Amino acid sequence: MERRLAVIDCGSNSFRLVVFTYTDTWWKRTDEIHEAVRVGEGLEGTGALQPAPMERALETLELYAHFCSATGIDEIRPVATSAIRDASNQAEFLAAALDRSGLSVEVLPGASEARYGYLAAVNTTTLSDGVVLDLGGGSMQLTRVASRQAVDARSWPLGAVRMTERFAPGKKKRTEALREHIAQELESAEWLGEDSRLVAVGGTVRNLAAAAQLAAGMPSYGIQGYLVTRTALGELIERFSSGPPADVPGIKASRGDLILAGALVIDGVMEAGGFEAFEATEAGLREGVFFERLHPEGLASDVRRDAVRNLASQYDTDFAHSEHVARLSLEIWDALGAQGLHRADPEERELVWAAAMLHDIGVAVDYDDHHKHSRYLILNAGLPGFSPRETALIGQAARYHRKGNPGLGEFAAVARDGDRAVLDRVAACVRLAEQLERSRDQSVHACSVVVANGVAELRLRASGDTRIARWAAERQGDLFQRAFGRDLSVV
């Protein structure tokens, strides 16, 4: 059964309504409304929400309430963060919000806000030990993570809107003043410097990652898992200081005036913690609120597996087939590894599984060219927990699951040495398994491989006639030879 949860995130910079639709097997964001409300405008100077921003906020909440009732949303979670949390007239705002929209807005304490950022990070990356940075308009949260658990969390009033209003960085002197302020504030985070991995969440982070990705000339299908080095961040700070930041590709117009302060805060955290890079994720506070609902204790059991299964479940109409192709692909890959035909890298094994699980999802777009549509869906939906390089390899392997000579295409830019050979092996295993399961009836139960005299002999365990499976599989000999350096025979 499909259920829906609307999270309304009343942030200092923008208000967002995000609708999550979920069942027992998949979830996805299905709707979003975004308003650059800037409810925190003028707060830094006066300590109170100002009349104009407050009116914008109330109108936006009315719209969101309308939207939820019109679309029959089961459940609404309106939450507010730093600006509303710190405003002296918070009670007045909450009462007006309830009166005009019927929504009872929950003001999150700093620790809860930090927890949702942490949940967003650990459920969309493979972070096990390290630090989560969550930068909003009003505040910045740091959470220390050990064995995927949050062991300490703190919030600082270092949000991008707030720092922009207070320091207006850009000119050298004001930028230096902000840098000093950040360094001083962060002295209270005693454990900064003890971890080497930093995952960052929030709109500032997403904009910076997009800009860094474009600056590096990388193909861009979203920033999930993209690693921004401190050098790359430094170069962006340089560009934001020397011209209009909104002119930098990747930076949204509505965030142009805030991005420099935000970048400086992140740079300050990297300085204080000795981090060489931060890892971006698409998820943020809103996803954190949703994950708390979705997972027992808020934690997915296996982020990478979940990402693949989630995508496969959304599109696939013949799950038994995909799972069987995945099983046969791994049997082939494992057997070839055991015979010394590849290094049996466990990460490559996961790519084989993922590509096999997702090879057919493109049929949801159109049967014709469905291999290309599978790649499109994989790249555009993204696979949390996988790096852009890995997602690209999975997409290319799905692209080549039927025919053609596997190549990296535009993804050569994100590839490592040897990735062409990785792709050949992954595509060869998936393609062979697809041919064995061509009748889609799982009649080839299992297979094994014996290498002798320079020939790889694929042995099938099957019910019924395997002539067709054999005949189809043997036609894949060319790619097999290229990937594994052996002729293929099927018996």
Added chain:
Amino acid sequence: MERRLAVIDCGSNSFRLVVFTYTDTWWKRTDEIHEAVRVGEGLEGTGALQPAPMERALETLELYAHFCSATGIDEIRPVATSAIRDASNQAEFLAAALDRSGLSVEVLPGASEARYGYLAAVNTTTLSDGVVLDLGGGSMQLTRVASRQAVDARSWPLGAVRMTERFAPGKKKRTEALREHIAQELESAEWLGEDSRLVAVGGTVRNLAAAAQLAAGMPSYGIQGYLVTRTALGELIERFSSGPPADVPGIKASRGDLILAGALVIDGVMEAGGFEAFEATEAGLREGVFFERLHPEGLASDVRRDAVRNLASQYDTDFAHSEHVARLSLEIWDALGAQGLHRADPEERELVWAAAMLHDIGVAVDYDDHHKHSRYLILNAGLPGFSPRETALIGQAARYHRKGNPGLGEFAAVARDGDRAVLDRVAACVRLAEQLERSRDQSVHACSVVVANGVAELRLRASGDTRIARWAAERQGDLFQRAFGRDLSVV
């Protein structure tokens, strides 16, 4: 309820199994297996199916039967055309097929084969009066169409496999001999020459259209509705005669040796009928068999409307919203036309409706960038009944339904003069309607426009508070001004 029909098309060149999945509101091809069986190999010389091709055919039918039982297909329609129809040992083949696969293959008389080609053409193009050409491996059918009804149909043994085997065109003398043969055969089609519109179906046609499209440097998202002029066909024939046809981009390797004979047959029909161009469609015999099941009397009531509704129903999760946006878009467009702000071209009106109906389908891929995904789905699935130019305009309007300056992008190549302005108008109406329906509750029931003093005043009829709709709509003033040359005010 979803139902499935598998059509098995035992053609002279290839055997194809195509699965159609359909409900009361949509249909799509969901699976396909293709084998280049060439059952007709050697038939032209001996009059009988030869042992090796027959064995390939029987193995393929076994595979297809397995596939259907494994995937639980409700209904199977195996049909055979020219090669099997004309073979002296047809009965032996049919008995062996039943024995080994359990499939009872129906041999189509020439008239039935022609009828399915006709149904494929009239249900995927706007053909009302003209000729349908259906070229297979063994035979070629021509059907004369008047007011969408087939008024005459004939079949000739002029299929591409057959003509290749008999004439082996390429060298000038053999090519001329084939041309003469075609001209002689076609003398029996008395009504050829009385119509000006020619729609062509079949694998040869699809390959030729793809090659012509690539040769013209057009962006290619399939050949649905693509018009191949006789000049373009002549240039392709020239290229096929002077080098390996499979080297011509768009021509599949498995069809390389047949394409010249096929092209000459089509050219012969164009000569005999005085046609200046033929219009290609993706559909063929298999779709014809399916349409006979889907539509009362085999005919869709409105091909263009059906194409849009079919696509919308497959992806859209909030049909009430899309239909309401379509209604409001048309009200705005109609009102502006009545006030003389555009020429009220009925074809443009259909583009407005189609773009509005399809604007949100990309949410099925991912909420982020869903406007771009909508375009991708529209272009790749295709819209039967619309030309490539119209499909491109609908896709671009969906692409720009949220933000950005509408532009033709790569589709400038298929555009006509003035299409940039058409796109502006279509996108402006859809975008404005989308803003009025931002709360997705259909609370803005209707709207009208009054133009006075250089300002277009949009008047809303609504239940409840319209402040948000007005506020959101007014932000679309820039595009409105560009599209209609008037400032926008919403009251």
